[in-house]
Amino acid sequence: MHARDHLALQEIARTPFTTADDTARSLLELAGPDGPRLVGHLIARGREHAVDSLAAALDITPAPAAALTEALCAHAPRLTGAEAVAVVLAAAGVGVVFGYPGTSELALCDAVDRTPGMEMINGRGDKESAFMAAGAGLLSPGRGAAILHGARGLTNAGGALADARRNELGSVYVVGLPSTGSAAFLPPHGEENLLGAMGEFSDWWWQAPPVPEEPQAAGAAGAAFVARLREAVRKVRQAPHRPALIGVPQDVAERRWVPVAALEEPPLPPAARHPDAEVTMAAVGLLATAVRPVLLIDDYALRFDGVREGLDRVSRVLGAAVLQVRYRRGPMLFERLRAEEVTGFAGWLNPYSDAHGELLDRCDLLVTVEDRNIYPRVVGPLPGCRKIVLNTDAGKALKNGYLGPDDLVVDGDPGVALLRMAELLEINLPARPQTPWFGPEVAAESDVTPEPAEAKVVRARRDIAAAVAGALAALPRPVLVDDSQMFGGLLAESYDALPPGLRILGGHGGFVGSGIPLATGLAVSEPDRGVLCTLGDQAFTNSFQGLVAAVQQQARITYLVCNNGQSVSLLKQSAASGPDWFGAGQRPMLRNVPGLDYCAIARAIGVKATSVEVPVLAPSSEVSASVARLSEALESAVATIGPALVELRLPAEPEVWRGIWVTQGFETHRRVQA
Structure with a gap:
């Protein structure tokens, strides 16, 4: 209590x-x-x-x-609809709710604000509030929620909802709608079929109907209202995690109509997603007879308990190779396995590597785990051998088109599936564990690239990554939220320098500007964690409004903004498509705004800010001195009580970023043996 x-x-x-x-x-x-x-x-x-x-x-x-x-x-008198919402969310363990109060949802915000066990935070914007609620659930789905304003607020937050859906971040979004009596007139905060249209950005939505006038009928409707609220909470906590929308008209929120007795039944926990036992046994049979198995995971898998242990045990007993999808353009920094966690881990799958190509060509069983983007443009052609899919959203693997009629889909929690498979394999194959069927050289192939950078550039990039790693190591239970694209690629090159146990959350949704509010929501909801948010300059420009809530809540979070003067990635992409696009970089379209001072903006809001330049192409002594200043700035920032920002100014010259961004897909890069 x-x-x-x-x-x-x-x-x-x-x-x-x-x-x-x-x-x-x-x-x-x-x-x-x-x-x-x-x-x-x-x-x-x-x-x-x-x-x-x-x-x-x-x-x-x-x-x-x-x-x-x-x-x-x-x-007890009946609860208002708003009080029922607040009580159900609090009972479900929602600890923080973000909102930007408007007329239709004032009752909802007030009810949450006076409900013990929850904190109501003014997110200073509907889009920002939606992102912060998703950020609160980055590590614990359903930990945060948001209250959004009718048509204008919800439509403003549409990009955040779509991003949360793509990144599988579960949060309940309560939408304050016009009163049922005025909705037909489409008042300024109303829109026809609003929830239905915006519900396309979620897997589940429901809009409360008018309250019946007759008390007994109202009581029955109240019980249904509570059941729907609890269903929304269960939905966001079930994998694959998605946003859930609940529409509450203003009169439904303000009227006293929900009997206390409607809350008597304890909320049901999320239904377990245990894989089908018969399908699991069939998968174990295929694994037991495989000679050269490969397990290929997407980073989504690393959110599930048991995945690392399960992969390690399966790879040990089979001598299997374990690879992970690597993203080479757009967002590029995601959480990755480590060799000390999984015995057979051979690094990121690298289509540029002949050794990795040969590994897949010789593979006689491919197992994909939580596949979302294992299609040819990302990973190159896959082998024609038998395949097993372990997935909480099998449709995401099926759309990638690599399964044949005899392949297996194990639908359910991948951690549970892998541990069960490992247990059965260990029982039925006691003579193994095997030594790996692949050579040790495979693990060294993750960084092979056709466009290697100069040695001095590589050293500078590694030194910069080491400075970031040092700052992360100083944080308690560190989390890195990445929204930086090119800089994320730079850090990914030196992944093994990052501290063990680090959680990394990157954005598959492609929303440039989600990082600040996502990281802020996480820092506010889990104050015992140290949060570092890495940003590109465009991401900062698109989202610095989110810093306001960080200052307001004195969130302990460090924002690291990489300012390389322009959109280096898009200039490289445009040069590959047409050498004269954007005047080969001479026209200003893809450059940063002249005179826009990120540190000055941050300080004006109340964020401690420091700027450091690292001239990567300068003499090594000058680079070393500037990296030392970067380390000092980061050390000071992570020790700050409240939010802090470090601007890292890096050159835009292509040679500084050579090899990080890939302009072409891998559809035809590697020959696959018949």
């Missing part, structure tokens, strides 16, 4: 317990307008929880506590 509720009950404990009815009336009188919310808060985790809480708080035995619970439910 929350401390504020406990204090309220302690006030009652100071008077003699008479009858359950009298004590209930006294409690409700003392609580005043918060009475329905207080009773709802007690009952929302189930009647047994309420009885135990009352017995402990009032120092009474279970029997009178049960009678008091019954009396409270009988005498």
